[in-house]
Amino acid sequence: MELPEIIIIGDNTFNKDNLSKLIKKKALLLTGPNISDIFAEKIEAALKGFEYEKEVVNTSTYDEAERIYNKYLGKDFEAIIGFGGGKVLDVAKYVGYKKKVHMISVPTSASNDGIASPFSSLKGGKHPYSIKVKPPRGVIVDLSVIMKAPKRFILSGLGDLLGKFTSIRDWKLASIEKNEYYGEYASKLAYESAKHAMISTKGIELLKYVSVRNLMEALISAGVAGGIAGSSRPLSGSEHLISHALDIIAPEKGTHGEKVALSTVFIAYLYGINWRKIKSKIQEVSLPSSFSQIGIKRDEVVDAILMAPSLRPERYSILHKLRLSKDTINNILDEINI
Incomplete structure (x- = not known):
């Protein structure tokens, strides 16, 4: 550690x-x-x-x-x-x-x-x-x-933190189905970091000092969770794999946090957790609420979701488990409207 x-x-x-x-x-x-x-x-x-x-x-x-x-x-x-x-x-x-x-x-x-x-x-x-x-x-x-940073980059940090709601579920899934090590404390710390940021969204949108400080503390805590785990498991799951795939398919479009936030909505849907709440938090601030807003086309999103599991075959996630078809992905994207 x-x-x-x-x-x-x-x-x-x-x-x-x-x-x-x-x-x-x-x-x-x-x-x-x-x-x-x-x-x-x-x-x-x-x-x-x-x-x-x-x-x-x-x-x-x-x-x-x-x-x-x-x-x-x-x-x-x-x-x-x-x-x-x-x-x-x-x-x-x-x-x-x-x-x-x-x-x-x-x-x-x-x-x-x-x-x-x-x-x-x-x-x-x-x-x-x-x-x-x-x-x-x-x-x-x-x-x-x-506080002098462009607002977009501050909001990007919030987007990156939202991904912890699904990354820890991928980690738990790998523990159950693949007998992978799972650290309860590191997972909880990553989760609480994301939760801490979510309660400050309105203040972050207004660039209030206390809220931005809360965001920075949450980002640091999340990074520390990775150090405790000895891997990026609590920080990065299938939502990050989609973001990495988009880096290849649609390079230079959107910030890391913007792509992670939108991908988190998709993965949250797969896990049956409250994806609407995550999306509402995205809409509460000036984060893009659809991939098209950052210049990424629907077919590029679909291709990225299909590609994502192959980027890290050993990093078991819900995408590795479900192996979604193109039609299923399109249907989900229609329903969640991202």
Whole structure:
């Protein structure tokens, strides 16, 4: 079980004092192409007195992560600081893992649950899903930064959390039918994280400070659940497999959380749980309530649902069990109207 050692949440928390709890010497700062300009003064103030080098992460791909790793192969760093969105954090975790140094997670948005998880999701590799690395040693959530993020990315984090309602059911199903390990505590933590976010939807839609903080805490808790489980099982089920399939079939359409949220409605229907309530929460905020709203066609959705089980044959889920036909999928999509 590997978990973050330090988690700090609040206003203006990305500062020298808090960084001093995690690093003493030299660090490599990874950030996005625009983020470093927007928060230049904050970054400079926080890292004043530390020796560091800065590198811009252009894409969240294996090629980009390997480029950065190889560029700094002969240099020693005490830590890798990821200051950015999910793409930056995924690359930072991967580089830190390969260099065998600590990673410090400083998110600039609430777009997914990778903030504190021991998983890195990089495109262009052998598999279109997350790989296990190491969790961040420290997580510093500066709400003065998060509140400046585009609303769409904040809502995307809510969408990612909704997926926990079905991912834990897939995990339980695999335990019952395939004798797979099932962690009751990790499952409960993931569930409570999603539930915690759901009660704050109205406030999240209005970007209320307390509600956004609740969302960040829920995203961190979900990531910790993955660390406790030692796998992404409590975080990622068949709803994520559909999202990954859509990444292949309809690339660059919709955010991760938007696709997960809609896929969760579909999987909730298969499990016979209250899919209408999940959909109502999606509609309560500015998340898309249909795939067409993010430019994904019906036939692409159907193909993604058919493809999803093949992406991870070993990751047993309700899609593996039911092996739905194209006609059945279309009928369900008509009924739930996504």
